[in-house]
Amino acid sequence: MTLLSIKNLNTAFKTRNGEVQACRNIDLDIEVGQTVGIIGETGCGKSVLGMSILKLLPYNARVTGEIRYLEQNLLTLSDQAMREIRGGGIGLLPQSPSTSLNPAMKIGTQIEEGLVLHRKMGKPAAKQKAVDMLTFLGIKKAKKVSEQFPHQLSGGMKQRALAAISITGEPRLLIADEPTKGLDAIVKTQVVELLKQLKAETGAALLLITHDLKVAECLCDKIVVMYSGEIIEMAATQKILKKPAHPYTKGLLQSLPEAGMTPIPGQSPSLSQVISGCRFYDRCEIRQAACRYQRVPLSVVNGSQVRCLYAD
Amino acid sequence: MIRDILKNKMALSGLLIITMLILVALLAPVLAPHDPYEQLLEKALMAPCWDYPFGTDEYGRCVLSRIIFGTQTALFIGLSVTVVSAFVGVGIGLTAGFYGGRFDEFLMRIVDVFLAFPGLILALVVAGLLGPGLPNVIFALALVGWMGYARVVRGAVLAEKEKEFVETARSLGASDGYIIFLHLLPNIISPVIVMASIGIGQAILGAAALSFLGIGVQPPTAMWGLMLSYGKDYLQSAPYLTIFPGVIIMVTVLAFNFLGDGLRDVCDPRYGKVIEE
Known part of the structure; x- marks a missing residue:
C-alpha cells in the first residue's frame, strides 16, 4: 500500500x-x-x-x-x-541533536509533549511512558535522564532523546x-x-x-x-x-x-x-x-x- | 532551583534585604514607633535622638515611622508598575518577534514613538491629565516603561525562533501559541527577570520624581521620594531628612539589582551544573 x-x-x-x-x-x-x-x-x-x-x-x-x-x-x-x-x-528526526532540543526544558517534558498532544495521554502516564521510551532506546538511568536538561547529556544521548521525541506520536x-x-x-x-x-x-x-x-x-x-x-x-x-x-x-x-x-x-x-x-x-x-x-x-x-x- | 538561589551570594543578599523590606511593609503599624501622620509642630526638625532615631521633619512627624510606612507605598508602586509594563512589553515583544514582517514593523514603530519621548515628561503629561492618585501614577509609569521589555524580548525571540528546537516542536505538531509560551518564553525570560528587578527600583524612583513635581502621589502620604523632595529645603540644617530616605532608596534599588543579577545566573540552565554520565 x-x-x-x-x-x-x-x-x-x-x-x-x-x-x-x-x-x-x-x-x-x-x-x-x-x-x-x-x-x-x-x-x-x-x-x-x-x-x-x-x-x-x-x-x-x-x-x-x-x-x-x-x-x-x-x-x-x-x-x-x-x-x-x-x-x-509524519515525524521528523532533526539534523543536529545539539540544537534541536529546547535548552530550557527537561528531556522528559519534551518527550511528554507529543504523547499528550497526539496520544491524548494524561501527564503521569506520559511521564512514565517517556521514561520507558528512553529505556527502550538504550539509555541507562532513564528516570534520572528524563529529569535532566539537554546540556547535561552527551551527543549520543541527545540523539536518542530526539529519536524518542520523533516517534511519540506514533x-x-x-x-x-x-x-x-x-x-x-x-x-x-x-x-x-x-x-x-x-x-x-x-x-x-x-x-x-x-x-x-x-x-x-x-x-x-x-x-x-x-x-x-x-x-x-x-x-x-x-x-x-x-x-x-x-x-x-x-x-x-x-x-x-x-x-x-x-x-x-x-x-x-x-x-x-x-x-x-x-x-x-x-x-x-x-x-x-x-x-x-x-x-x-x-x-x-x-x-x-x-x-x-x-x-x- | 531554590537551592541554587540560596547558594548564590548576590541573589541571597538581595533576597534577604527584600524579604526584610516586605516584612517591614507588612508589619509597619507594629514596627513604627510613632504615627507617621501625626503632626507635632513643637517637635519639628528635631535631630536624631533616642525617641526619634531618624529625627523629625518640618511638621514634627517621625522620619523613621514615615520611612517604615513608605516601604508599603514604594513596594506597591514598584511591583505593580513592573508587572504591568513587563506584561505588556513581553506580550508585544513575543508576538512581534515571532510573527515578524509588517506586524513586527508596525509594533516596533510604536515602540520607537514611545522611545522618542523623554520618559519622565511623558509620564508627567499622562499623570497630569489623569489627575493625582496612585493608580494613575502606576499607569503613567507603566506607559513609559514597557518599551525596553518589548525590544529585548523581540530581539531574543528573533534569535531563538530560528533555532532548531522550534522546528522540532513544529514537526511534532505544536501550534504557534504553544511554541511561543512553552518553548520560547522560558528561553528568553532571563533578561526579562533582570530588567524587571532593576525596573522595580526605577519605578520607585520615577514615582518619587512625579511626586516631587507635584503630580502623582500627594502628601501627606508617606513616601520616600516625597520625603526627599521636602527634605531638600533643609539640606543644610537638617541633612537627616534626606540622608535616611536616600539611603533606604539606594538599599532597596541595590537589593533588587542584586536579586536580578543573581537570578540571571541561576536561571541559566548551564549555571553551576556539571555533565553527569
Whole structure:
C-alpha cells in the first residue's frame, strides 16, 4: 500500500536574486514500512523535499504539485489539520541533536509533549511512558535522564532523546534529515542501529535524507538520487549500487573511498539557473549534442528509473 | 532551583534585604514607633535622638515611622508598575518577534514613538491629565516603561525562533501559541527577570520624581521620594531628612539589582551544573 505519494512536486523560493527552484518535478512513492533513501550532494534540494512534505518551509517558499499522505493531499490541508499530521502521521528526526532540543526544558517534558498532544495521554502516564521510551532506546538511568536538561547529556544521548521525541506520536512515516551528518564512525554506527531499532519498534516507513551512501546502503530498500533539484535515478538499493545507470550515480560511487575517491569534475549548477536540457550536461562524460537542449524525462532502463538519454 | 538561589551570594543578599523590606511593609503599624501622620509642630526638625532615631521633619512627624510606612507605598508602586509594563512589553515583544514582517514593523514603530519621548515628561503629561492618585501614577509609569521589555524580548525571540528546537516542536505538531509560551518564553525570560528587578527600583524612583513635581502621589502620604523632595529645603540644617530616605532608596534599588543579577545566573540552565554520565 502506498503511504505517501508525491506527484510533480515543485518547490521554489522567491529571493532577491530571482527564483531558486530547489525541487523540480519530483515523483516519489513511499510504501507502508518501506525505507527510502534520498542521496545527493549538499544543495541538491533533498532537505527541502523533506521539509516540503511537512510544510515546514520559510514563508517565501512556493510549493506546487501534490503530496498525498494516505487519502489527504497535504498541500491543500489547513494549518490545523497539518498540525495533526506533523508528529502524529509524519515525524521528523532533526539534523543536529545539539540544537534541536529546547535548552530550557527537561528531556522528559519534551518527550511528554507529543504523547499528550497526539496520544491524548494524561501527564503521569506520559511521564512514565517517556521514561520507558528512553529505556527502550538504550539509555541507562532513564528516570534520572528524563529529569535532566539537554546540556547535561552527551551527543549520543541527545540523539536518542530526539529519536524518542520523533516517534511519540506514533508516526507512520519518519523523515530523518541527515541523521549522521558530522558524526564519527562509531556514533554513526550507533545512529544506524538506532534507526533500525526505531523502525522495528514502530513499523513506520522511513525517508532517510543523507549524503552518506554507506548509511543508505545499510538501511534503505530503495534509493533516490537527486541532482540539482531533480531525481536523476531511482531504484532498489542493491541495483543502484551494483548497476548504476546514470553517469552521475556512477560518478558518486567512484568517488567513494574504496573505489579510489575519483571526484566528479566541475560543480553542480545553481538551483536558480534555467537549463532546458540535462542539468548534468556540463559535467557528464557521455554527453551528446541532444542532451543540451532536449528535456530529459525519467525513463525505465533495466528496471531503474533514470533521467538520462544515453543510460545503459 | 531554590537551592541554587540560596547558594548564590548576590541573589541571597538581595533576597534577604527584600524579604526584610516586605516584612517591614507588612508589619509597619507594629514596627513604627510613632504615627507617621501625626503632626507635632513643637517637635519639628528635631535631630536624631533616642525617641526619634531618624529625627523629625518640618511638621514634627517621625522620619523613621514615615520611612517604615513608605516601604508599603514604594513596594506597591514598584511591583505593580513592573508587572504591568513587563506584561505588556513581553506580550508585544513575543508576538512581534515571532510573527515578524509588517506586524513586527508596525509594533516596533510604536515602540520607537514611545522611545522618542523623554520618559519622565511623558509620564508627567499622562499623570497630569489623569489627575493625582496612585493608580494613575502606576499607569503613567507603566506607559513609559514597557518599551525596553518589548525590544529585548523581540530581539531574543528573533534569535531563538530560528533555532532548531522550534522546528522540532513544529514537526511534532505544536501550534504557534504553544511554541511561543512553552518553548520560547522560558528561553528568553532571563533578561526579562533582570530588567524587571532593576525596573522595580526605577519605578520607585520615577514615582518619587512625579511626586516631587507635584503630580502623582500627594502628601501627606508617606513616601520616600516625597520625603526627599521636602527634605531638600533643609539640606543644610537638617541633612537627616534626606540622608535616611536616600539611603533606604539606594538599599532597596541595590537589593533588587542584586536579586536580578543573581537570578540571571541561576536561571541559566548551564549555571553551576556539571555533565553527569
